[in-house]
Amino acid sequence: MHMEIDGRAVSDDSLSAPAFLNYGHYTAMQVDDRRVRGLVLHLARLDSATRELFGTGLDAGHVRRLILHALDGAGVRDASTRVYVHWPDGNEAPTVTVTVGPPAEPSGEPRSLMSVPYQRPVPHIKHLGSFAQIHYSRAAVRAGFDDALLTGPGGVVTEGASSNIGFWDGTSLVWPDSPALAGTTMALLEPGLPSVRRRVTLDGLGAYRSAFVTNARGIAPVCRIDTTEFTVDEELTRRVSEVYASAPAEEIQEGLPRPLTAGARPC
Structure with missing residues (x-):
């Protein structure tokens, strides 16, 4: 490092x-x-x-x-x-x-997720308050899962502990319509695939054929959430991965940086 x-x-x-x-x-x-x-x-x-x-x-x-x-x-x-x-x-x-x-090289292996009753505070910011996410991720691994899935009251699905989650209903990629971080990988996938925002709950997971988690490492299919199993569709996984791979990679150029200046702090 x-x-x-x-x-x-x-x-x-x-x-x-x-x-x-x-x-x-x-x-x-x-x-x-x-x-x-x-x-x-x-x-x-x-x-x-x-x-x-x-x-x-x-x-x-x-x-x-x-x-x-x-x-x-x-x-x-x-x-x-x-x-x-x-x-x-x-x-x-x-x-x-x-x-x-x-x-980091994504393994692409199907992921199993354990739902936990936690929502990140100020979820639209990728902030440093990650104690609960790490805690629940470790608890999920101890319980035999790969990671944790964060949920709100009534079993509303929000996001993974360190990822976004999308569900395939047969025609569209469904992103949970709930407070969560708008990840960059998710943002790159939405324009290239039929995508909708919809309320997703744990008791309604049976309506979806497949699921994916996305983060800076890429995309991985989800094979199980708690006791609900999902189809790992290789053709769908290939399609989603190709859309992500087709997003242009921008060169990190210096440009014309301006010196940072202090702004008025909130009182």
């Missing part, structure tokens, strides 16, 4: 805020030959969340430059990369941390 904060190698002092301040947000992406599918969506997510949490924008050119600098520092062109945003007290602008690790 290679890590830089605002383009500089980490130190004990610079790590103090990320280590102890659990208020911020991030995005996770797969870099392939210094290109990223949905890069513009990742950058928009970072800017939007920074505005909502800290009251100022985050320049896309600056973020691109920091990602490139971290890739150069690690000496790689392919990587699993994360960009974290904090605003420690006393700083004049948000602090941007970039981590670079080995690229």
Whole structure:
């Protein structure tokens, strides 16, 4: 793992805020030959969340430059990369941390999910409050599942612990119409497939033939949620995967970054 904060190698002092301040947000992406599918969506997510949490924008050119600098520092062109945003007290602008690790290869193996009664707070932001997600994911693995499926009152399906979930009803890909993070992979799939938003509940899962989870690593079919089994349709999986693969990968170019300036913090 290679890590830089605002383009500089980490130190004990610079790590103090990320280590102890659990208020911020991030995005996770797969870099392939210094290109990223949905890069513009990742950058928009970072800017939007920074505005909502800290009251100022985050320049896309600056973020691109920091990602490139971290890739150069690690000496790689392919990587699993994360960009974290904090605003420690006393700083004049948000602090941007970039981590670079080995690229993740999705297994494509069917996933089994255990439903749990939990909804993420402020779900439209990819924030750092992930204790419950990790807790329920570990509980699901101990119970013999691959991961957890988050649900609300009345068994309303929202999202996976670290993914979006979509259901195939025979004609359309159905995304749960409930508060959840709009993932980049999900956003890339929606325009290329017949897609609808609909309320999905645990007691109504039998109406769907197949299901998929999507995140920055890609797409994987779902074979079971609790005791409800789904068909792993190889042709459908191929079709969904091809739509995702057809999304253009954007080169991470520096552009013309503007210096970050402090905005008015919310009072």
